[in-house]
Amino acid sequence: MPDKPSAIVVGAGFTGCALAYDLSQRGFAVTVLERGEIASGTSGRTHGLLHSGGRYCVNDRESAVECIQENLILRRIASQCIEYNGGFFVALNDEDLAYAPRFVEGAQACGIPVEQLSIAQALRLEPNLNSQVKAVYTVPDGAFDPLRLALAFAASARWLGAGFRPYHQVEQLLIDGHGNCAGVQVWDRSADKRCDLRADLVLNATGAWAGSILKGTRAEVVVTPTPGVMVAYDKRLINRAINRLIEPGDGDILIPQRRMVVIGTTSYETEDVDYIPVEADQVAQMYRDACALVPAVAQTRMRGAYMSARPLVGKGQAGRSLARTFKCFDHQESDGIAGLITITGGKATTCRAMAEAAADLACKKMGIQAACATAETPLRSYRDYYRAPGGAQ
Amino acid sequence: MSSERWHITLAVARYKQGADPHIQIFELEVDPDEYVLDAVERVWAFHDRGLVFRHACHHSTCGACGMRVNGQEKLTCITPIRAVCQKDGTLKIEPLRNFPVVSDLSVDMTSLYTRTESAAGAQVLNLKHSSLPFEKNLFPDDGLEHERLSDCIECGMCVSACPAALTDAAYAGPAALAAAHQTVVQKGLSALPAWVDSAEGVWRCHSGFECSAVCPSNVDPAWRIMELRRLVILNRVRCLFGLNKD
Amino acid sequence: MRNHPSPSRFPLWFDPRSRHPGTWAFILNRITALGLTLYLFLHLYMLSKLSQGPEAYDTFIALAKTPVIMVGELLVIAAGLIHGFNGIRIALTSFGIGTRRQTELFWLMMVLAGLGTLFFGYVMFFKD
Numbered sequence A: 001m002p003d004k005p006s007a008i009v010v011g012a013g014f015t016g017c018a019l020a021y022d023l024s025q026r027g028f029a030v031t032v033l034e035r036g037e038i039a040s041g042t043s044g045r046t047h048g049l050l051h052s053g054g055r056y057c058v059n060d061r062e063s064a065v066e067c068i069q070e071n072l073i074l075r076r077i078a079s080q081c082i083e084y085n086g087g088f089f090v091a092l093n094d095e096d097l098a099y100a101p102r103f104v105e106g107a108q109a110c111g112i113p114v115e116q117l118s119i120a121q122a123l124r125l126e127p128n129l130n131s132q133v134k135a136v137y138t139v140p141d142g143a144f145d146p147l148r149l150a151l152a153f154a155a156s157a158r159w160l161g162a163g164f165r166p167y168h169q170v171e172q173l174l175i176d177g178h179g180n181c182a183g184v185q186v187w188d189r190s191a192d193k194r195c196d197l198r199a200d201l202v203l204n205a206t207g208a209w210a211g212s213i214l215k216g217t218r219a220e221v222v223v224t225p226t227p228g229v230m231v232a233y234d235k236r237l238i239n240r241a242i243n244r245l246i247e248p249g250d251g252d253i254l255i256p257q258r259r260m261v262v263i264g265t266t267s268y269e270t271e272d273v274d275y276i277p278v279e280a281d282q283v284a285q286m287y288r289d290a291c292a293l294v295p296a297v298a299q300t301r302m303r304g305a306y307m308s309a310r311p312l313v314g315k316g317q318a319g320r321s322l323a324r325t326f327k328c329f330d331h332q333e334s335d336g337i338a339g340l341i342t343i344t345g346g347k348a349t350t351c352r353a354m355a356e357a358a359a360d361l362a363c364k365k366m367g368i369q370a371a372c373a374t375a376e377t378p379l380r381s382y383r384d385y386y387r388a389p390g391g392a393q
Numbered sequence B: 001m002s003s004e005r006w007h008i009t010l011a012v013a014r015y016k017q018g019a020d021p022h023i024q025i026f027e028l029e030v031d032p033d034e035y036v037l038d039a040v041e042r043v044w045a046f047h048d049r050g051l052v053f054r055h056a057c058h059h060s061t062c063g064a065c066g067m068r069v070n071g072q073e074k075l076t077c078i079t080p081i082r083a084v085c086q087k088d089g090t091l092k093i094e095p096l097r098n099f100p101v102v103s104d105l106s107v108d109m110t111s112l113y114t115r116t117e118s119a120a121g122a123q124v125l126n127l128k129h130s131s132l133p134f135e136k137n138l139f140p141d142d143g144l145e146h147e148r149l150s151d152c153i154e155c156g157m158c159v160s161a162c163p164a165a166l167t168d169a170a171y172a173g174p175a176a177l178a179a180a181h182q183t184v185v186q187k188g189l190s191a192l193p194a195w196v197d198s199a200e201g202v203w204r205c206h207s208g209f210e211c212s213a214v215c216p217s218n219v220d221p222a223w224r225i226m227e228l229r230r231l232v233i234l235n236r237v238r239c240l241f242g243l244n245k246d
Numbered sequence C: 001m002r003n004h005p006s007p008s009r010f011p012l013w014f015d016p017r018s019r020h021p022g023t024w025a026f027i028l029n030r031i032t033a034l035g036l037t038l039y040l041f042l043h044l045y046m047l048s049k050l051s052q053g054p055e056a057y058d059t060f061i062a063l064a065k066t067p068v069i070m071v072g073e074l075l076v077i078a079a080g081l082i083h084g085f086n087g088i089r090i091a092l093t094s095f096g097i098g099t100r101r102q103t104e105l106f107w108l109m110m111v112l113a114g115l116g117t118l119f120f121g122y123v124m125f126f127k128d
Helices: A014-025 A061-077 A094-110 A119-125 A146-158 A207-213 A280-293 A295-299 A331-335 A348-366 B036-047 B110-118 B157-161 B163-167 B174-187 B210-214 B221-240 C007-014 C021-050 C054-064 C067-093 C099-126
Strands: A006-010 A029-034 A087-091 A115-117 A135-139 A142-144 A163-166 A168-175 A181-188 A193-198 A201-204 A223-233 A241-244 A253-257 A260-264 A302-313 A326-330 A340-345 B006-014 B022-030 B066-069 B072-075 B090-094 B101-103 B124-126 B147-149
Touching: A006 A014, A006 A181, A014 A029, A014 A146, A014 A340, A014 A348, A029 A146, A029 A168, A061 A094, A061 A142, A061 A348, A087 A094, A094 A135, A115 A119, A119 A135, A142 A146, A142 A253, A146 A163, A146 A348, A168 A193, A181 A201, A201 A348, A207 A223, A207 A302, A207 A340, A223 A280, A241 A280, A260 A280, A280 A295, A280 A302, A302 A340, A326 A331, A326 A348, A331 A340, A340 A348, B006 B036, B022 B036, B036 B066, B036 B090, B066 B157, B072 B157, B072 B210, B110 B174, B124 B174, B157 B174, B157 B210, B163 C007, B174 B221, B210 B221, B210 C021, B221 C099, C007 C021, C021 C054, C021 C067, C021 C099, C054 C067, C067 C099
Parallel strands: A006 A029, A006 A201, A029 A163, A087 A241, A201 A340, B006 B090
Antiparallel strands: A087 A135, A115 A135, A168 A181, A181 A193, A223 A260, A223 A302, A241 A253, A253 A260, A326 A340, B006 B022, B066 B072, B066 B090, B124 B147
């Protein structure tokens, strides 16, 4: 029986964990290398909104369709960590109202079920919603726990034989004499040791760091780290996600999670994403935006404030004009380097689809015939990551 | 977040596999309204890329960033520096107790997750059963069914603070017992895991109450453990008299 | 493994730093238990003096009336009161009675133990 093809996945965020799962299912021997622990990068700090796609259905229909499809799939396979209570899109002023027809048309075109509620009805369902709201539409939003979603994919991958090595930082890619990628040079930060790891295929799933991982090689990927702030307040004032009915902008999503509400976000470009300080004026802006949607936020206390750097493919003006879809790069085609794939961009909601695309490409490159089966079976309990055969990391 | 800047000293517990543990000192300039986790992250970003620590969500939902700050268990992502330190002060940062240390500030959480899993602790609950029975009017009630992620974020701080868990590796621990209680609330007494009524289950607790004191997430494990004892005894009495109803 | 739970780590039980009243009660209960056990052995030793005849006994009683020993006895009484009242608190909370008020119950019990100690101190030192 031939050996399994080996793959190294760099990055254990949503994409990396989902990819490890998909590849393991299709017969690869997978090793995941992550410089932190599961979801230590952008993925951990996601707002946590399981998108219905309503946010993108006017200007970015490709993303919107991806979202609603993956929303339904994740509800099936990852219900263990999703608060599924639906969401509202609310118009606060006449400008928002003018956006409504385009929103409804876009939602219908993308297959997103929306329904208009009367203001009275909406306020009965969400008594803390701004009573001056002018229009309300329901959407099938949810809220998920970021770490546990990643762990659920990672658990499923581990139980199919994938190896996870947290605290292992990839320092550079190993390029052999033919200019192809043969593996990675790795720094095990927990033991302060370095070694080389070889594999048939290296998949760069580092999201906002996708460009920097490729430094020192011919390969290039233009990924613009685009941070935004998120603020959590200490009362769960709403049951459903509340979205502002406007073009995607700042501070237009308020989601409930556990006993909190979380408002997000802003958007600006930066070069260095390893440490992004929280800006006081952005926090103040988020507070105003949260109170505009739910005035009772003014009676809560701030519980936490943090920055998260989205990976946006390409370069644009402060990120809003860039598509939120994902991109898979075959570096053999783009840069003549065999054995290297980059998958980046996208959103948490579409992580499984991103993994499917990257795994499809991986199978094509390795000549393996195996279809994706990740959309059907519920994921293992996220705790099984720690109970995996072979013990902990 | 403010424009104030404090100089503080971080004394961080360091440990690499194969080497001796030691404390390393770092001098930092921080915004005092930032969180202790931000200070730790600064050490990693600007002083030592070898610093190993766990973190994910930065807003108290994932439970990854529990550490001991000046000896006390804290969820560092929601602990402002100002709350635990003064200008020119020192913060001692150590990993949680009672779990094996992987490296530096990161511990191996296997035992915790294994035990909460054996308590069949669901993360997503019916909103009505999701909080303590004596807590009223916490969430808006629109008459419909809603879901909510369980209060327990499996941070392990309760286990770290527990004196019984300090000396007994086989003790189920407050987190697992709290999860078992949550399971009983959700599914009834017949769902009580068998290990709860045992020497290493609910009877190993010696009323330190430190678990509830340090819990950052309204779980109140101590209350749940005592309530489990009441339910366990009720169950035993019922069994004795053959009234084996739920 | 570093940091691993083990019976040999029991000295850390007695470190009250960064701990809350529940742990102070825990520590006090253990210290008073050790103290009372030690006292029990001393008490048995004292009783054994009885078997050595009236002179040995009288010598011992003279020693027992010295201030140092009397303070020691008051400490034993205090320990007994603290341990007993806290024990009542533990008995109640262990079965879900007053668990949510365990901190207030601790302070109440300590006040009662303090009052009791003051009463016995008065009787021992100031009453004839």
